[in-house]
Amino acid sequence: MDFLSDQSPEMLPGNRSLPPLQGAIEAPHGTTIVSASFPGGVVLAGDRRATMGNMIAQRDIEKVFPADEYSAVGIAGTAGLAVEMVKLFQLELEHFEKVEGAQLSLEGKANRLSTMIRSNLAMAMQGLAVVPLFAGYDVDREKGRIFSYDVTGGRSEETGYAATGSGSIFARNAMKKLYREDLTEEQALTLVVQALYDAADDDSATGGPDVARRIYPIVTVITDEGFRRLTDQESADIARSILERRLEQPDGPRAALL
């Protein structure tokens, strides 16, 4: 990163000059990312839709990426910028690991991502915001941790669950009613897919499971064994079982009233 900024600063996402323009640029936007922790790890999932204004720009976009062996990042916001930010973030973590011979601490990774979002503020002011969700397994503390960000790079650690993107309000509320601290890994996986279903239910920019095209959410899990992305089949199985139940109960599982 330091080397890149010395050698070719124009390659860094934050250092590009912007053409003067009026109004917002129309570019594909990614939508909802959700994450929840469970004893022993953390899950991170994202829907597959990218929108451009009122149009669906892409049905099968991938918005959750491994950052390194023990962490992952999910992106909401301008897809092009976000994907590049993740690419640079992955590179930096790997570069640090190779040069220093040790991994960055989870805290260190989260801080680094914060600076990268901050450097994108000028773009964000023009409507090209990138707001990721960062989740990882803290090898030192032996638990999964979630960090959410705002557009200025402000970082806050979330306990339990978090969501970002246009459908985040609905997803967060769904998880608020369903989340428990003693979830198993399978339950946590079901929880995040439920939350994505609820987000897609109420937010037009979030895509639900597409049974006809076999497009299902991307679901990842990080434990002490490292990052694992569920296969399409595993993800489809979770989505289908939820869909099955929703045929009887369209609003999903009911939480106790009191």
Add this chain to the structure above:
Amino acid sequence: MSTPFYVSPQQAMADRAEYARKGIARGRSLVVLQYADGIVFVGENPSRALHKFSEIYDRIGFAAAGKYNEYENLRIGGVRYADLRGYTYDRDDVTARGLANVYAQTLGTIFSSAAEKPYEVELVVAEVGSEADGDQIYRLPHDGSIVDEHGSVAVGGNAEQISSFLDQRHRDGMTLAEALKLAVQALSREPGGGEREIPAERLEVAVLDRTRPQQRKFKRIVGRQLARLLDTEAAGSTPTDAPSDTEDHDSTDSADSTPDSTEETDK
């Protein structure tokens, strides 16, 4: 005003080469071997913090003998080169050949520049392919030439003796335990002809394993895993001692004059 003594270019280069060779010879040797599933790096290293082997990129590993600060400098340069390449283009566009060329340029420039002392290092850059045929091993001596090696290579103090030993016994398709055993045998040889014991905690071992599911194939073998591999070697048979195995590997006694290793000169 005093006139400097005339020194012929041949003499100047020979002196510099002599200086670098002596520096490298002071360090411990290390070996790089092909085995069935990849490439293994084995060396004797009393320090657990200062590594002789390192990951450069997905499929590329680095090994160095000589002065630590000098090869560490080259290693970091290589990591930067590879990461920048991979970021600018694609991960597949980072190759051992390209990296070896950059190292050759750097070492060559330093070696022939009168202002600097030559680097006392000898490098090995290895890339593991998806098949055994795709494996590449390049040896880079102190003067910036590139030697394309096959099967096995040794660098450092006792390199000539070790590599002739390896050439006689190394064959294609060895298992990791077999290759490791052979490497340790080779490293245990004293220049005088005797042998000495190298304890497991003084060994530094790393592999580029093509069967690893991750994109990054480099892995250090430490602790229990190393002990287990060394154990299987002690219990297992010793087919590597059979000299008939040299048939499927056209080798000669000295690596420096191996006919199948092509010497490339940099432009």
